[in-house]
Amino acid sequence: MSKQIPLSQPFLSEIEAKYVSLSVESGWLTQSGKYVEAMEMCIGKHINGINQSQSVTTTSNGTTAIHLVLMALGIGPGDEVIVPNFGYIAPVNCVLMCGATPVVVDVEIDTWCLDPLLVSEAISENTKAVIAIDNYGALANIREIKRLIPEHIIVIEDAAESFPSQLKATAGLFTGDFVTTSFYANKIVTSAEGGAITGPKNYLEKIQSLKNQSVKAKGTFEHIDIGFNYRISNLHAALFAAQWERLPLILENRVRVFNHYFESLTKAGIEFESNQYPKYINPWLMTVRLTNHDYRTEVIRKKLADQGIETRPGFKPASQHAYLKGKIKVSGKTKNSTTLYDEVISLPTYPELSNEDIDLICAALKQALTS
Numbered sequence: 001m002s003k004q005i006p007l008s009q010p011f012l013s014e015i016e017a018k019y020v021s022l023s024v025e026s027g028w029l030t031q032s033g034k035y036v037e038a039m040e041m042c043i044g045k046h047i048n049g050i051n052q053s054q055s056v057t058t059t060s061n062g063t064t065a066i067h068l069v070l071m072a073l074g075i076g077p078g079d080e081v082i083v084p085n086f087g088y089i090a091p092v093n094c095v096l097m098c099g100a101t102p103v104v105v106d107v108e109i110d111t112w113c114l115d116p117l118l119v120s121e122a123i124s125e126n127t128k129a130v131i132a133i134d135n136y137g138a139l140a141n142i143r144e145i146k147r148l149i150p151e152h153i154i155v156i157e158d159a160a161e162s163f164p165s166q167l168k169a170t171a172g173l174f175t176g177d178f179v180t181t182s183f184y185a186n187k188i189v190t191s192a193e194g195g196a197i198t199g200p201k202n203y204l205e206k207i208q209s210l211k212n213q214s215v216k217a218k219g220t221f222e223h224i225d226i227g228f229n230y231r232i233s234n235l236h237a238a239l240f241a242a243q244w245e246r247l248p249l250i251l252e253n254r255v256r257v258f259n260h261y262f263e264s265l266t267k268a269g270i271e272f273e274s275n276q277y278p279k280y281i282n283p284w285l286m287t288v289r290l291t292n293h294d295y296r297t298e299v300i301r302k303k304l305a306d307q308g309i310e311t312r313p314g315f316k317p318a319s320q321h322a323y324l325k326g327k328i329k330v331s332g333k334t335k336n337s338t339t340l341y342d343e344v345i346s347l348p349t350y351p352e353l354s355n356e357d358i359d360l361i362c363a364a365l366k367q368a369l370t371s
Contacts, residue, residue: 005361007310008186008285011250011351016242023238031058031212033234035241042244043181043196046164047174055204058196058237059211062160062182063090064230065195066131069156069178070098072206073129080126080329084114085317086337087133091158092318095131096327103127103329104318109336112275112344113140120148122331129154132176134162135315136346137282138275142175156180162282164189164247178203183240188254188284189247191240194232253351254283260355261286261347264362270369287314287346293369297345303368309361314344 023033036058044056059065075081077099083091085104095102105118112135119130132140132155139162142155149155157176159165165173178199183191197207209215214227243250265272265288272288290297301311317337319330347361 003357003360004308005310005348005353005357006350007312007346007348009350009352010185010190010192011246011253013242013246015246016239019238019242020235023234026234028234030233031231033237035234035237036232039191039232039237039240039244040196042241044198047179047198054198055201056196056198057204057208057211058194058232060195060230060232061184061193062158062180062195063094064211064228065180065182065197066091066094066156066158067097068207068210068228068230069180069197069199069203070094070100070129071210072203073154075100075128078126079128080124081128082114082119082122082130082331083318084131084133084135084337085319085330085334086112086315086340087135087158088160088315089318089321090160091131091133092324092328100128101126101329102318102324102327103331104334105331106334106336107135107340109339110273110275111138111141112136112340113138114145115336116141116144116148118332119145123149123153127153129156131156131158133158134160134282136275136287137162137165137284139165139173146175154178160184160187160195161284163187165282174198183236186285188250188282189240189243191232191236191243194236194240250351251283254349256355257349257351257353257358258283258286260358261362264355264359265365268362268366270362270366284349285312285346286349287344289340289343290345290369291343295369297343300365300368301345303371304361304364307364309364310348312346314341314346317341 040056048054075098079100080103081095082103086107092102105122108115114132154177156178160182163181181196183194211230214223214225216222216224271292274288319334
């Protein structure tokens with residue numbers, strides 16, 4: 001196959017170019033521009049609906065969003081934060097950046113998200129928070145986690161892979177005490193780089209200060225604490241505004257891609273499981289667990305790469321990272337995390353991916369599994 005099919009690419013138009021150009025023409029390139037405020041209003045309305053007890057602030061990316069929440073909560077040395085063993089590594093690193101200890105817990109084999117019962121078993125007197133990742137867009141069972149753990153423990157929902165979930169306002173869908181998001185270039189709606197946090201207003205006021213070097217007052221150089229430069233720019237927010245305006249079209253095309261994948265994989269006779277099938281929540285990245293085959297996923301990925309098809313493996317469990325040895329606590333079993341790492345593969349997913357390309361990918365995957 002001579003054609004190269006990337007894993008992901010942003011779905012851009014003249015509207016994105018127009019809004020970014022307008023930001024440049026306005027002279028406001030930093031966080032003070034109008035697009036930043038508009039971005040925060042859109043995100044807040046979408047996640048919170050009419051819940052006025054919650055507030056929203058933008059950040060430079062999804063990782064800094066998590067770090068800021070932990071800092072605002074006062075997480076530090078001696079504290080423990082429960083995180084999934086299977087998932088993107090950012091939450092683990094953020095806990096370590098605060099000087100606290102990540103306690104990794106296994107995930108459910110069907111949802112690929114934190115197992116609520118195992119979370120409850122990992123609670124100690126030092127547990128201050130739980131970070132639940134919405135892995136590959138499937139919503140973590142946060143309501144069940146909250147039911148099983150003490151009320152004082154904060155649950156942070158890492159919705160980097162699940163936002164926006166639906167086009168309409170989704171008050172009640174995201175259930176973390178704090179919700180963090182990412183708008184990296186491979187996400188459903190992108191600002192190239194960027195993130196956001198929703199949460200209680202009193203904490204968001206602290207976060208807004210922390211992300212701006214903890215300055216005492218705008219226009220001064222007096223600071224009240226250690227702070228960070230974790231702000232988003234007006235240029236990035238302008239890109240988000242255009243993407244948000246085009247969200248119905250973006251989602252429509254992504255749903256088509258997912259539906260055709262399910263159809264094409266089935267027709268090809270490929271045995272697979274997915275936390276996104278048959279009732280996927282968020283058409284972010286088409287990811288499947290390949291079952292009943294003789295090849296390791298890395299061998300399958302190499303065969304696809306030889307055909308010009310870019311893929312990704314499953315997340316490497318935190319418990320298997322050499323640099324984390326002695327820095328994290330592993331609670332209970334890790335079997336499901338290891339199984340998913342060994343068997344999960346992400347396939348090319350983006351709005352402009354054609355049905356013909358999907359058929360080519362599935363045919364190549366079938367060949368890789370059987371040759």
